[in-house]
Amino acid sequence: MRWRRGRLARKVNHNLALLFELQDIGFEYDCVPALRGLSLQIVEGESIALLGANGSGKSTLLRILNALYFPSHGSLSFCGRRLTPQLFNQDAFALSFRRQVALVFQNPDVQLFNPTVFDEVAFGPLQLQWPREQVLSRVNATLELMNIAHLRDRPPYRLSGGEKKRVALASVVVLDPDVLLLDEPTSTLDPRSQSQIIDLIQDWKGASKTVITATHQLEIVEDIAGRIVVLEEGKVAATGTPAQILSNQELLVRANLVHAHRHSHGGLTHSHPHLHSHSKHGHEH
C-alpha cells in the first residue's frame, strides 16, 4: 500500500510547514504535575522520537497532541489554529482532526473494545462516516498490510500481546492519518514484530507523514526518527539529531535513559554508563 502525501499541506493557508506549536504547556493529574512549561514546535513531515524515562511526560504529551487532554496552561496550536475543548464541540472540526491525527496507545487493551478484529479495524472509518464500500476495502487492505487477515474474525481480547499490538496499530493505520502518534509501539514485542513495526514507521517517514514516537528504547531511535526530543520531569531537556543526542552521555544519564553498568574484570569491579545502539554503535562503552 502506498501512503499518500498528506492533506494538511492543502489545508494550511499560512505557515505551511508548522504543524503543532506548544507554548509553555502545563498539565496536572489531580494536582500532580505531568508537564511543566513545555514548549515545542513540530513541522509537517518530521519524524520525532520523544525520549524519556518512565513518568517523564511522554504519554501525556501524546494525548495532548491528540487533543484528548487540554493543557491547564499554555497554548497548543495545530496548523495555526488554537485547540480548545470548545473547538472540539464542533463535529466538522473534530472529525477532520481525528481523520488527520491518530494515536496508538501504549496498552493495546484500551484500544481494543470490539467483538472481532474486523470490527475493531472498521471502528475508526465508521466513526468518521466513510462510505460502506470504502470502509470494507480499506479494512481488508489494512488487515493484509499488517499481516493480520487470518485474525479477522477473532475476538481481540483473546489475542497474544504481539497480535494485540498489531491490531491496535491497524485500527489507526486504516485511517491513513497524516500525523501518527505512537506510544511505545515496540515495547513488549518480540524482535521480529519490533522489526516489522520499525519498517512500517520507516515507510511512513518515506511517505512524508509526521510520525511522533514516544519511547525509551535508545536502540531504535536512529531508525525511526530524524529528531529527538528528550523529556525530563515534564519539560524538554534537549532536542537534536539522533547523533547529537546519543553522543551526549551526560544528558542520557541525567534523563535516566542509560544506567550505570557494573563489570568485573578479574578482581577489579568498575561501572560506566551503558548504551545500546541499533545500527552503528553496537554495544557501546
Added chain:
Amino acid sequence: MSRGFVESTIVSFSRALSRALMSEEIARQPGLLQSLDPRVRLIGLFALVLAVTLSRRLAIVLALFLAALLLAVFSRVSIGALAKRVWLVVLAFTGVIALPAAFLTPGRPVVVLAGGSLRITAQGMATAALLIARVETAVTFTTLLVLCTPWAHVLKALRSFRLPQEAIAMLAMTHRYVFLLVETASQMFESRVSRTVGRLPGAEQRRMTARTAGVLLSKSIDLSQDVYLAMQSRGFRGDIRILADFRLKPWDYVGLLAFLCAGGVAVWLGR
C-alpha cells in the same frame, strides 16, 4: 480437590468472560430472532416484557414463558445455559423477595407450620408464584434480546428510537467496562495466587478478596477512562455506527405483527 476461594473467583471471572464472548457468537449465528431486524427484536421483545408486567393471571404469564422458551429454541440458545445463567439466579433473588408473601398474604391456609403461628396461604402462594413467573419471563425475554443481538446493533437500534447520545455512550462504555473489570480482576487474582505459598484459610482468602475489591474498582475505572479516550481518538462522538444497514424486510413486518399481537392478546386475557 475443592478449589480455594481465590481460585474459584478466577474461574468465575474466566467463565464470565467466556460467556460474554459466547453471546457475540450466538448473536452471529442463524436463528429465528437473529433473522429479524434488530429494531423489530427490540420493540417486539419489549412489547412482550410489557405484556408480562401487565398480566395479572399466572396462566398467561406461563404461556408467555413458554413462548420465550420456543423463541430460545428456534434462535439456537441453549436451554441449559438459560437455566443456569438466568432462571436459577432469578429464582434465588426473587424467591427471597417473594417468600414472605406466601406467609403474609391473608387467605385460606394450605400449610401450617410452627404450631399454627406460621401459615402459608393459597393466595400467598399464588402471589409469590406470579411474581417469580413474571420476573423469570421478563428476564428471559431481555436475555434473549442481548444473546441474539450483537451489542453494537442493540445500541444502534436504541439510537434509532431517539435514545439520547449520552445514554448510548454510557451503555457502550458500561459494556466495555464489564469486560475490563473481569479481565483486570482475573489478572489481579492470578498475580495474587502466583505470590501465595500454600493455601490460605477460607476467612483469610475472603478478607484478601475484600481488600482487593477497592483497588480493582479504581484500576478498572482508570482503564475504562483510557478506553473512552481511545474511542474518542478514533472519532467516537457518542453515535453508534456499524457496517450493517438496518432495512425492514417483509419478514420483519410479519415478526413485528406477531410480537405485537402476542403481547396485546396476553394483556387482554391477563387482565
